[in-house]
Amino acid sequence: MIRISKVLSLSLACSTVALLAAGCGNSTTSNQASANHSKVTVTVWSWTPVSSTMNAIVAKIEQKYPNIHIQTNIEPNSDYLIALKSAAASGSLPDIIGLSAGSVTQEYRPDLQPLNTIAQKLWGPGWKQDFPSAALSQAMLGNPAGNTSTYMLPQEVEVINIWYNRQIFQQLHLTPPTSFAQLASDAHAIQKAGYIGFYEGAAQSDFVQWMYMQIAAQTDLRGLEASARGVPEWTQPGMIKAANYWKDFFTDGVFQAGALGDQQYPTGANLFAAGRVGMMSLGSWWLQESQMSTSPQGLKTMQDYGTFFLPPMAPGLKATPPMGGVDFGWGMTQNSAKSLAVQKATEEVFKQLISGVGEQTSLNQMNDLPAFKGMTPTISLNSHILSLYHNYLAEIQVAHNHEIGNPTVAQALVSNLQSVAAGTESAAAAMQAVQKIAVAQENS
Amino acid sequence: MQATPYGHGTKWRGWIYAGPSLILFALFMVFPIVENVVDSLYRNGVPGLTLFNYRAMLHDVTFGIALKNSLLWLVLTTVVQMAIGFFVAVLLESRIRWGRGLYRTLLFLPMAITPTVIAIVFSNIYAPDYGLLFGVFKLLGIASRFPALLASARTVTYAIIVVNVWQWIGFYVLMYSVGIANISPEVLDAAKVDGVVGWRRIWYIISPMVRSTHMSLMILGAIQALQQFPLIYLMTEGGPANSSQVLGSYIFQTGFLESNMNYASAVSIVLLVLALIVAGVQLLVTRGNFAIGGGTRS
Numbered sequence: 001m002i003r004i005s006k007v008l009s010l011s012l013a014c015s016t017v018a019l020l021a022a023g024c025g026n027s028t029t030s031n032q033a034s035a036n037h038s039k040v041t042v043t044v045w046s047w048t049p050v051s052s053t054m055n056a057i058v059a060k061i062e063q064k065y066p067n068i069h070i071q072t073n074i075e076p077n078s079d080y081l082i083a084l085k086s087a088a089a090s091g092s093l094p095d096i097i098g099l100s101a102g103s104v105t106q107e108y109r110p111d112l113q114p115l116n117t118i119a120q121k122l123w124g125p126g127w128k129q130d131f132p133s134a135a136l137s138q139a140m141l142g143n144p145a146g147n148t149s150t151y152m153l154p155q156e157v158e159v160i161n162i163w164y165n166r167q168i169f170q171q172l173h174l175t176p177p178t179s180f181a182q183l184a185s186d187a188h189a190i191q192k193a194g195y196i197g198f199y200e201g202a203a204q205s206d207f208v209q210w211m212y213m214q215i216a217a218q219t220d221l222r223g224l225e226a227s228a229r230g231v232p233e234w235t236q237p238g239m240i241k242a243a244n245y246w247k248d249f250f251t252d253g254v255f256q257a258g259a260l261g262d263q264q265y266p267t268g269a270n271l272f273a274a275g276r277v278g279m280m281s282l283g284s285w286w287l288q289e290s291q292m293s294t295s296p297q298g299l300k301t302m303q304d305y306g307t308f309f310l311p312p313m314a315p316g317l318k319a320t321p322p323m324g325g326v327d328f329g330w331g332m333t334q335n336s337a338k339s340l341a342v343q344k345a346t347e348e349v350f351k352q353l354i355s356g357v358g359e360q361t362s363l364n365q366m367n368d369l370p371a372f373k374g375m376t377p378t379i380s381l382n383s384h385i386l387s388l389y390h391n392y393l394a395e396i397q398v399a400h401n402h403e404i405g406n407p408t409v410a411q412a413l414v415s416n417l418q419s420v421a422a423g424t425e426s427a428a429a430a431m432q433a434v435q436k437i438a439v440a441q442e443n444s
Numbered sequence: 445m446q447a448t449p450y451g452h453g454t455k456w457r458g459w460i461y462a463g464p465s466l467i468l469f470a471l472f473m474v475f476p477i478v479e480n481v482v483d484s485l486y487r488n489g490v491p492g493l494t495l496f497n498y499r500a501m502l503h504d505v506t507f508g509i510a511l512k513n514s515l516l517w518l519v520l521t522t523v524v525q526m527a528i529g530f531f532v533a534v535l536l537e538s539r540i541r542w543g544r545g546l547y548r549t550l551l552f553l554p555m556a557i558t559p560t561v562i563a564i565v566f567s568n569i570y571a572p573d574y575g576l577l578f579g580v581f582k583l584l585g586i587a588s589r590f591p592a593l594l595a596s597a598r599t600v601t602y603a604i605i606v607v608n609v610w611q612w613i614g615f616y617v618l619m620y621s622v623g624i625a626n627i628s629p630e631v632l633d634a635a636k637v638d639g640v641v642g643w644r645r646i647w648y649i650i651s652p653m654v655r656s657t658h659m660s661l662m663i664l665g666a667i668q669a670l671q672q673f674p675l676i677y678l679m680t681e682g683g684p685a686n687s688s689q690v691l692g693s694y695i696f697q698t699g700f701l702e703s704n705m706n707y708a709s710a711v712s713i714v715l716l717v718l719a720l721i722v723a724g725v726q727l728l729v730t731r732g733n734f735a736i737g738g739g740t741r742s
Contacts, residue, residue, distance in 0.1 A: 078677065081700045107703050196573060203594065203680050258572035260684040261594025267567055271574070408702040415506075418685040422597060425685075444489070 038067060040345040042336075044353075045073045045087075046098025047080035048328050049367050056365075060357040061349055068345045084108065095336035095346040096353070099152040101138035101326040103407040112331040114149035122351045130355070130373050132157055134399040138325040141229070142405045154329035154371035155354050156362065159322055159395045160210050160283040160402055167304045168195055168278050176308040178319075180248070183279075183311055187254045190278035198279040199271060200255040201264030202421060205414045210323075211249075211281050212417055213402055214310045216242035218317045221400065228404045232438035234413075234431045243420050243427035245313045250421045260421055273299055281310075284392040285327065288366045290385055302385045322395035323402040327368045330354065369396055412437040477716070484710035488703075497710035506686045507711065510694040513601050514715070517672055517690055518722065520602075522665035524609050526658065529616025534646055536617065537624045548621060552614035559611075563678035566607045570594050594680055597687035604675055604688060611675075612668065619661055623654035659730040666722045670715060691715040 046054070051074045058070045073094070075083060080098070087093045088111050097112075099105045105112070119127040128136060135154045143149070164176060169186075172193055177183035187197030202208050216224040220238025227233045249255045262268060264280075271277045273289060275298065289295050290302050298304030310320040330353055336346040352358040355372040363370050364379045369392055381389070404410040412434050419425035425433075487496040501507045532551070536544055554562070569576045570593045581590040593603035627650065635641075635649045651658075673692035676682060682689040682697060689697070691711060699708025 078696070078700070085700065085705075103703060203683055205681055256573050258570075258592030258595040261567075261592055261596075261600065261680065262571060263567060263679075266564060267571070276574070408704070411697065411702055415683065415685045418683050422595070422684055424597065 039069045040067060040341050041069045041071055042096065042342065042345050042349045043071045043073075043094030044096045044098075044349065045075075045080070045083065045094045046328070046330075047075055047077040048098060049362055049365075050074070053362055053365055053367060057353070057358040057361045060361050061352045064352065064357055065345070065348055068349060070349060091335075093333040093335050095342060096330050096332055096350060099329050099331045100403075101135075101152065101154075101329070102141045102403050102405050103410075105139070105152045105331065106142040106405075108331065108333075109143075109151050111333050111335075112151040113334060113337055114151060115153055115332065116149055118332065118347060118350075119150070119153060122347060123355065131371055132325075132373075132396045132399065134325045134396065134401055135371050138401055138403055139329060141401075141403060152326075152329040152331040153350075153354055154326040155359055156327040156329075156368040157324060157371045157396050158283045158285055158327040158368050158402075159324035159392050159399055160214065160281070161307050161309050161320075161322075162279055163272070163282045163286055163305055163307050164279045165195075165272070165275060165277065165304055166306045167275065167298060168193070169306075176306065177311045179311050179315075180245070180313045184252050184254050187278065191253075191256075196256045196271060196277045198249070198254050198256070199262070199264075199268045199277040200249065200259045200281060201262045201268045202255070202259045202418065203261055204264045205411065207264040207281060208414045208417050209404065209410055210283075210402060212242060212246050212413065214281070214320045214323060215245045215313060217320045217323055217400060218242075218310070218313055219245070221321070225401060227409075227438065228401055230405050230409075230438075230442060232409075232435050232442060234435040234438055235428075240427050240431045243417060243431055246417055247420050247423075247427060248313075251423075260418055275304065283324070284396075285368045287385065287388060287392075288368065290381075291366045301382055302388060303382075307388065307391075322399040324396050324399035325402050326371070329371070369393060406438070406441050408441055409434065409438045480709050480716075481713060483706055484713050486706045488706045497707045500707065501710060501714070506689055506694060509686055510689040510691050510711075511714070511718075513688065514670060514672075514690045514692075514718065516601060517605060517608075517669040518666055520605050521608055521612075521669045521672075522662055524605075525612055525616050525665055526661055528609070528613055529661070530620050530651070530654075530658075531646075532613070532617045533620030533624055534650060537621055548614070548618060550614075551617050554611045555614050557611070559674040560678055562607060562611055563675055567594065567679055570603060595684060597684060600680060600684065600688040604679055607675055607679070608669075608672065616661060616665075619657055620654060623657035624650060627653045659726070662730075663723065663726050666726065667719065670719050670722070691718070 044054075044058075049057070051072075054072055054074050058072055062068060062070060071094075073083070081104075084093070084097065088108060093108075093111055097108065099108070123130055131154065135157045136150065139150045139152050139154060140148070168190055169175065172189050174186045174189060177186050183198070189197075191197040200207065200211065202211075213224060213228075216239055219242045220233075220236050223233040223236040223239050224242075227239070233239065250259065256262065264282075268277070268280060269282075272280045272282075273295060275296070286305070287302070289299050292300075308319075309322070312319055330350060332346055332350055337343050349358075355375065359370055359372060359375060360378065362368075363375055363377050366377065366385075366389075369389075370376075377389070404413065416425065416430035416433050420427050420430045484497055485493045485495070487494050490496075536547055540547060568574075572578050572590055572592045572595075578587065578590050581587045591599060593599045631653065632645075632649065635645055640649060671692060672690050673696060676688055676690060676693045677696065680688045682693045691714065695708045695711050695715070698704045698711065
């Protein structure tokens with residue numbers, strides 16, 4: 001009752017009523033077995049993949065299982081979060097929900113089924129070997145101490161890195177940088193030629209966080225991983241140094257002017273796709289652009305694009321190691337266990353989404369990297385795309401975590417890094433502020 | 445049945461007619477507000493009633509910024525939209541002889557565009573290096589003076605308010621146009637005969653005659669300003685460093701991104717109180733004299 005009121009009251013009481021109510025207004029279809037003509041209905045909600053991909057996935061699964069009808073609801077992320085909250089509050093969550101690792105999974109943990117036994121049933125006792133270890137540990141990010149269950153399993157994983165436009169680099173006789181100094185001079189040269197040297201949408205939280213984490217992975221990888229897990233070490237010298245290096249991207253004119261007000265998506269990505277940007281911090285998901293019918297030829301073949309990891313920020317440091325983890329995954333709600341028929345059908349759909357025709361469909365659109373080992377695209381790809389893809393597949397197996405477990409700490413990190421970039425706060429003060437919030441969160 | 449001045453049973457009949465609406469009102473308005481107040485008195489994940497969230501707000505810098513920005517939005521958007529809307533409407537009604545409908549439609553068009561599209565378009569217009577506005581500065585030879593409007597804490601809120609004004613101005617023009625069209629021609633002719641023309645005609649005749657429209661738009665503008673969320677979220681996510689945060693966006697951040705629904709409830713109660721104060725003051729000032737589209741109804 002209290003949970004119902006929390007969302008209903010927040011959604012309706014104040015002036016954000018229209019927005020929140022819009023999110024809450026999605027009709028929740030019954031998650032019970034609807035025994036219409038012996039078909040079992042499984043409801044699936046998510047914010048990703050895009051509707052067109054999801055529809056293709058659903059068609060394939062329904063074709064494979066004619067006795068299962070899948071009802072989907074795909075919404076933009078902000079609307080999806082609101083819809084999930086409302087549904088959870090009213091006990092009407094669908095059978096399968098799309099999840100990112102960490103806070104979202106933890107928030108719905110009480111509504112989700114522990115998946116260890118189910119995974120063993122679906123993929124055998126060695127099922128953990130079927131997923132990259134970074135992804136599996138991210139799936140459990142934020143679990144209470146001693147809780148070794150996983151409540152979400154990834155469908156797709158990602159690696160973050162720097163992409164560059166090979167055409168622009170060739171035209172200006174540049175090579176992928178091996179140091180920050182070279183990266184800065186490359187960016188300046190590109191800018192001088194009329195392009196944007198290094199585009200950073202620093203108004204978008206994820207990309208601020210990821211850029212910082214790529215830097216901090218060079219200066220204090222251990223402190224970074226501990227802090228991300230919830231053992232705050234944000235004021236370690238290496239973490240402060242990383243914030244200072246982050247500022248250098250702005251003060252040295254590496255990022256475009258006004259980066260703090262820019263969005264990575266859609267603005268930056270569109271400019272990069274249009275060949276107007278030299279470098280950009282993205283990840284393995286950029287490969288999906290090769291399958292977009294509207295992409296220019298150089299992007300369709302990816303011949304114009306290449307990748308590198310962030311080079312050493314200073315002498316004595318090493319380039320950023322592979323970082324990544326869960327792009328998105330799925331959880332099975334407690335509601336799906338209310339009927340044996342629905343539970344069985346939900347397990348089938350769940351399996352197909354992660355390791356069957358569902359993921360294969362998604363993979364053939366190069367949506368991102370498959371989390372389940374052994375899956376490979378069955379479409380024809382040129383050698384360059386295949387090389388990029390296989391590099392990413394190798395990297396995800398050894399990738400370090402790229403997520404921060406606590407969303408309040410993540411928000412604090414982003415806003416303080418923005419202050420550092422704007423010059424209104426020193427790196428040391430910013431990390432002190434983050435540490436203070438992280439400690440308060442740890443104690444709460 | 446008890447007799448009323450209007451006949452037997454009228455009192456009960458009134459309750460029966462009003463009942464369904466009252467039930468819905470209680471269910472969807474009163475209940476959530478009460479529950480929201482109760483939720484705001486819990487600390488996230490901790491049992492027991494407490495004023496923790498309200499006390500925390502006093503030390504929450506971001507809440508302070510959000511409150512200040514919400515008030516800024518309230519004053520600026522309402523005043524600017526009303527002023528521009530009124531004068532454009534006067535211009536349309538008194539100076540434009542042909543194509544008046546076309547102008548109205550063109551001005552109204554931005555309202556039909558989704559905030560997502562508007563946010564993308566204006567982010568590009570404002571962008572340094574490649575934006576439209578930058579292009580104008582470049583043409584004028586003052587590119588080096590171009591301000592990164594969305595990247596600076598000093599300008600970001602104003603930059604988004606401009607976008608909001610652009611989107612809503614057509615609505616204000618339309619409302620004022622209807623109000624001005626409802627003014628009796630005899631009144632305007634009489635003023636003309638008495639030599640009240642130009643600015644004096646606008647100030648002493650037209651403006652008082654559309655007083656009810658002023659009041660209506662003031663209330664609508666205030667509500668719309670306090671509701672603001674999509675443009676801010678889409679253009680800056682409340683940044684940089686929370687500098688463009690308003691109460692609406694902060695509720696979303698704390699409640700849905702940071703999963704602290706109790707704190708978000710407390711912030712929403714502050715927003716509700718703020719809205720009630722604004723509405724109360726306006727009702728006091730106007731004594732309930734307002735109408736959509738002008739007229740002289742009291």
